[in-house]
Amino acid sequence: MGKLYVVGFGPGGYAHMTAKAIEVMERADLITGYTTYVEMLKEFFPDKTYLATPMMQEVKRCRMAVEEAMKEQTVAMVSSGDSGIYGMAGIVYQVAEEMQADISIETVPGVTAASAAASVLGAPLMHDFAVISLSDLMTPLELIWKRVACAGESDLVVCLYNPKSKKRTTYVERAAEILMQYRSPETPVGVVRHAGRREEKSCITTLAEVQEVPMDMFSIVIVGNSQSYVSQGRLITPRGYRI
Amino acid sequence: MGKLYVVGFGPGGYAHMTAKAIEVMERADLITGYTTYVEMLKEFFPDKTYLATPMMQEVKRCRMAVEEAMKEQTVAMVSSGDSGIYGMAGIVYQVAEEMQADISIETVPGVTAASAAASVLGAPLMHDFAVISLSDLMTPLELIWKRVACAGESDLVVCLYNPKSKKRTTYVERAAEILMQYRSPETPVGVVRHAGRREEKSCITTLAEVQEVPMDMFSIVIVGNSQSYVSQGRLITPRGYRI
Numbered sequence: 432m433g434k435l436y437v438v439g440f441g442p443g444g445y446a447h448m449t450a451k452a453i454e455v456m457e458r459a460d461l462i463t464g465y466t467t468y469v470e471m472l473k474e475f476f477p478d479k480t481y482l483a484t485p486m487m488q489e490v491k492r493c494r495m496a497v498e499e500a501m502k503e504q505t506v507a508m509v510s511s512g513d514s515g516i517y518g519m520a521g522i523v524y525q526v527a528e529e530m531q532a533d534i535s536i537e538t539v540p541g542v543t544a545a546s547a548a549a550s551v552l553g554a555p556l557m558h559d560f561a562v563i564s565l566s567d568l569m570t571p572l573e574l575i576w577k578r579v580a581c582a583g584e585s586d587l588v589v590c591l592y593n594p595k596s597k598k599r600t601t602y603v604e605r606a607a608e609i610l611m612q613y614r615s616p617e618t619p620v621g622v623v624r625h626a627g628r629r630e631e632k633s634c635i636t637t638l639a640e641v642q643e644v645p646m647d648m649f650s651i652v653i654v655g656n657s658q659s660y661v662s663q664g665r666l667i668t669p670r671g672y673r674i
Numbered sequence: 675m676g677k678l679y680v681v682g683f684g685p686g687g688y689a690h691m692t693a694k695a696i697e698v699m700e701r702a703d704l705i706t707g708y709t710t711y712v713e714m715l716k717e718f719f720p721d722k723t724y725l726a727t728p729m730m731q732e733v734k735r736c737r738m739a740v741e742e743a744m745k746e747q748t749v750a751m752v753s754s755g756d757s758g759i760y761g762m763a764g765i766v767y768q769v770a771e772e773m774q775a776d777i778s779i780e781t782v783p784g785v786t787a788a789s790a791a792a793s794v795l796g797a798p799l800m801h802d803f804a805v806i807s808l809s810d811l812m813t814p815l816e817l818i819w820k821r822v823a824c825a826g827e828s829d830l831v832v833c834l835y836n837p838k839s840k841k842r843t844t845y846v847e848r849a850a851e852i853l854m855q856y857r858s859p860e861t862p863v864g865v866v867r868h869a870g871r872r873e874e875k876s877c878i879t880t881l882a883e884v885q886e887v888p889m890d891m892f893s894i895v896i897v898g899n900s901q902s903y904v905s906q907g908r909l910i911t912p913r914g915y916r917i
Contacts, residue, residue: 439789441692445693446692446693446694446697447692447693447694447783448692448693449684449689449690449691449692449693449785450688450689450690450691450692450693450696451689451690453693454689513785513789513792513799514793515789515792515793515797515798515799515800516789516792516799516800517799517800517801517913518797518800520792520793520796520797520800521796521797521800521910521911521912521913522800522913523797524796524797524905524906524908524910525910525912528905528906538792538793538796538797539793540690540785540789540790540792540793540870541785541789542692542756542783542784542785543786543789546682546756546758546759546783546784546786547783549756549758549759549763549781549783550757550758550763550781550782550783553763553764553767553781554758554761554763554764554766554767554781555758556756556758556759556760557758557759557760557761557763557764557765558760558807558813559804559805559806559807559813559818559821560804560805561802561803561804561805561825561830562802562803562804562805563802563830564801564802569913569914570801570802570914574828574829575802577827577828578802578828578829578830580828581824581825581827581828581830582804582824582828584820584824585817585820585821585823585824585825586817586821587804587821587824627783662767662771663767663771665767667764667767667768668764669764669768670760670764670765670812671811671812671813
């Protein structure tokens with residue numbers, strides 16, 4: 432029976448790939464995914480067969496991957512981070528079911544961008560948090576703002592994925608405005624671009640000033656809760672231990 | 675200069691450790707952590723020097739780790755999952771600062787329990803979610819319920835860590851009651867115990883029936899949002915693609 436692995440390979444470098452992700456990619460007959468991810472992987476697995484598809488063609492990419500697996504191939508469908516968090520795992524299961532494909536599917540979890548960004552910033556995720564994408568391609572904008580407000584109201588640390596794109600330039604500012612209804616403008620905020628990759632850059636700012644930080648779809652924004660603080664250049668959310 | 679790595683080794687097996695976590699543990703002069711974690715690692719790194727400390731002695735464990743690093747040692751302080759999510763990263767930075775330790779500290783992120791559990795259940799984390807611990811050892815219970823309610827109100831997928839302990843037997847039921855104020859009692863819920871370990875067990879139930887599932891501190895509970903569904907034994911939260 433053909434086998435389709437949905438692999439999250441972590442933030443991007445070899446260091447943060449799991450042993451299982453590496454093993455699966457080394458063993459696969461075909462590695463497929465969004466062009467940017469495939470290009471990242473060629474450096475580490477140069478001799479593999481790749482099938483790259485452009486962005487916005489997720490369903491087509493899944494169909495192709497399922498079709499290849501149906502030919503008794505071992506296919507690794509890859510994405511950065513964790514394939515189970517805003518990843519391809521859900522759509523792969525949906526497409527395989529619709530195609531009535533008699534293949535085996537396995538999700539290989541990876542280090543998600545929130546974890547990678549947090550490790551760069553210090554220790555901002557030591558307490559309860561919400562993960563919210565600011566992309567409104569497939570989510571009504573009203574629901575996104577409602578989620579940001581609820582996270583603000585209940586003092587959750589907030590981790591924003593897809594904070595900015597060419598079309599969505601003001602959403603981070605709006606999210607910060609909503610959070611400032613519940614938290615001080617001085618609340619520390621960490622921004623990491625390309626977490627865990629060679630091009631990694633990070634900075635720590637405040638809710639009031641976060642809109643000044645250059646960012647894009649490769650950035651992660653982590654907004655502290657009311658207890659978070661900055662010390663020695665690190666963003667820390669205390670857990671409550673007595674030191 | 676001494677070096678202290680705060681290492682998250684993922685759910686427990688070798689397969690889900692990152693290349694970096696493996697490399698750091700192989701290279702460390704000393705591996706230290708809570709007894710249960712140290713016992714897990716001995717199988718994979720049998721020849722290392724270990725220092726195990728019982729639970730509830732987190733500050734003491736950090737002091738010892740910092741002291742060892744101050745002797746020019748390379749120390750790996752380990753925890754399962756991601757060391758940056760409810761892990762030891764925050765307290766290590768706090769203790770090292772209080773001790774004015776002139777050492778280098780680096781956090782090595784890992785696959786967090788939410789990711790491991792999600793990969794077992796299907797694809798429940800395809801959309802925005804909240805991660806909330808039901809342990810009230812260091813968080814006021816009122817704040818925990820407030821967070822659960824806000825997550826319910828804004829239709830976030832909810833991932834509960836530490837759902838039950840010997841002392842806290844009714845908290846999951848209470849959390850489900852709160853969520854049922856906003857979501858159908860038929861909302862699918864996945865429970866995974868020992869995700870990613872040999873003893874792994876999982877089941878899919880509903881909000882109305884989740885309190886019937888045996889669980890403990892090694893379990894993770896993932897409550898779907900209003901769009902989540904179960905198909906072919908998998909818990910799926912759709913992202914919104916047209917199939």
